[in-house]
Amino acid sequence: MATNQEDVKLLGPLGSPFVCRVNIALKLKGIECEFVEEDLRNKSELLLKYNPVYKKVPVFVHNENPISESLVILEYIDQTWKQNPILSSDPYQRSLARFWSKFIDDKIVAASFKSAFTIDEKEREKNIEESSEGLQVLENELRDKFFGGEEIGFVDIAAVFIAFWIPLVQDVSGLQLFTAEKFPKLYKWSKEFVDHPVVKKSLPPREPLFALYKGRYQSLFNASK
Amino acid sequence: MATNQEDVKLLGPLGSPFVCRVNIALKLKGIECEFVEEDLRNKSELLLKYNPVYKKVPVFVHNENPISESLVILEYIDQTWKQNPILSSDPYQRSLARFWSKFIDDKIVAASFKSAFTIDEKEREKNIEESSEGLQVLENELRDKFFGGEEIGFVDIAAVFIAFWIPLVQDVSGLQLFTAEKFPKLYKWSKEFVDHPVVKKSLPPREPLFALYKGRYQSLFNASK
Numbered sequence: 001m002a003t004n005q006e007d008v009k010l011l012g013p014l015g016s017p018f019v020c021r022v023n024i025a026l027k028l029k030g031i032e033c034e035f036v037e038e039d040l041r042n043k044s045e046l047l048l049k050y051n052p053v054y055k056k057v058p059v060f061v062h063n064e065n066p067i068s069e070s071l072v073i074l075e076y077i078d079q080t081w082k083q084n085p086i087l088s089s090d091p092y093q094r095s096l097a098r099f100w101s102k103f104i105d106d107k108i109v110a111a112s113f114k115s116a117f118t119i120d121e122k123e124r125e126k127n128i129e130e131s132s133e134g135l136q137v138l139e140n141e142l143r144d145k146f147f148g149g150e151e152i153g154f155v156d157i158a159a160v161f162i163a164f165w166i167p168l169v170q171d172v173s174g175l176q177l178f179t180a181e182k183f184p185k186l187y188k189w190s191k192e193f194v195d196h197p198v199v200k201k202s203l204p205p206r207e208p209l210f211a212l213y214k215g216r217y218q219s220l221f222n223a224s225k
Numbered sequence: 226m227a228t229n230q231e232d233v234k235l236l237g238p239l240g241s242p243f244v245c246r247v248n249i250a251l252k253l254k255g256i257e258c259e260f261v262e263e264d265l266r267n268k269s270e271l272l273l274k275y276n277p278v279y280k281k282v283p284v285f286v287h288n289e290n291p292i293s294e295s296l297v298i299l300e301y302i303d304q305t306w307k308q309n310p311i312l313s314s315d316p317y318q319r320s321l322a323r324f325w326s327k328f329i330d331d332k333i334v335a336a337s338f339k340s341a342f343t344i345d346e347k348e349r350e351k352n353i354e355e356s357s358e359g360l361q362v363l364e365n366e367l368r369d370k371f372f373g374g375e376e377i378g379f380v381d382i383a384a385v386f387i388a389f390w391i392p393l394v395q396d397v398s399g400l401q402l403f404t405a406e407k408f409p410k411l412y413k414w415s416k417e418f419v420d421h422p423v424v425k426k427s428l429p430p431r432e433p434l435f436a437l438y439k440g441r442y443q444s445l446f447n448a449s450k
Contacts, residue, residue, distance in 0.1 A: 053328070053362055065317045072323045079316040091304040092290045098297045103278070137278055 012057030107134035116173035237282035341398035
């Protein structure tokens with residue numbers, strides 16, 4: 001538990017899946033954190049100070065030490081606050097968690113976003129296919145209630161993008177990216193995951209994010225007409 | 226040290242920088258390993274068995290447990306065999322090492338390769354610029370003899386691509402990607418690093434790799450004429 005001596009900050013827009021990962025981990029651990037909302041069109045001096053290399057969010061700052069990259073931050077949080085571990089202590093299980101989290105980032109996140117937010121039809125089809133292939137691989141991989149077993153762990157947290165953001169992108173675009181018919185196990189997982197009490201209170205409000213994406217989607221396709 | 230009960234295998238082509246990373250870590254730890262040379266145009270059944278998702282190299286196999294992704298493998302090796310640690314035990318130092326290794330993979334590796342092996346001139350220029358920007362950020366970051374301090378560590382091992390493969394790509398293409406004038410600290414580091422006794426015996430032989438790249442380079446540009 002963070003003591004009075006500890007200074008814990010999280011910088012980023014509330015609507016980012018990468019910020020949400022960090023939020024879930026902190027709430028699981030019971031760590032209080034000062035959230036600094038960032039407007040990415042007008043980055044704060046604090047953000048530029050703490051992440052001069054990428055200027056990317058989230059930035060997590062613990063006692064003035066800044067850390068970037070959401071998966072790197074999750075590892076730090078898990079090593080620093082040991083309660084409710086999100087990574088197994090077994091080296092092989094840890095490797096698998098790291099592999100699958102990287103897989104989600106490399107194969108699913110960008111492809112799913114681009115499935116909706118791409119004007120070029122060929123490019124869009126390619127992304128829909130890549131996203132679908134990635135989700136199928138994860139569908140085959142899921143064996144328990146959560147990727148972490150009976151409790152949520154590192155991969156579940158990394159996969160919050162699939163449980164919350166892909167359905168949003170789907171509703172905005174009308175595409176059938178992630179349905180119970182196509183990915184029954186993963187779909188069931190996504191429902192259980194967003195219903196988990198810790199996850200529930202870590203997710204951003206859905207409506208304003210839907211409106212933001214819808215606006216972006218419409219202006220993209222209207223501009224291209 | 227690996228005992229007789231342990232089965233340690235590394236699958237991949239000897240000329241891959243990602244395979245070399247694992248090789249350096251194993252040699253630093255004094256772990257004996259069966260090396261299974263892979264021809265990427267004709268992947269072995271063993272490779273497809275152990276890495277059905279990506280079919281990518283390297284695959285590291287410890288007592289029948291396969292692990293993919295070179296940085297994930299390095300973490301596993303460091304946790305499994307504690308001697309000569311490559312990651313600090315301090316959570317913040319570990320985060321920095323993970324951040325910079327990912328930075329090398331995301332910002333430098335592909336861009337440097339594509340600086341030479343791209344026909345489209347605009348695309349090539351973009352990659353040269355991106356590679357140069359990435360190297361400059363690392364140049365500013367290097368404070369000690371090695372990224373790991375007085376001893377080589379995680380980031381140095383990840384950066385073997387810069388020390389050995391970029392000079393190769395440079396010699397093959399005639400481009401000035403990585404010179405003592407542009408990046409004095411990083412250049413000095415690269416010399417010390419490849420001269421380190423453990424690194425020296427982990428690197429692939431230069432001449433056949435040079436010939437391979439030269440052939441690839443010539444056929445690419447001849448085919449485009």
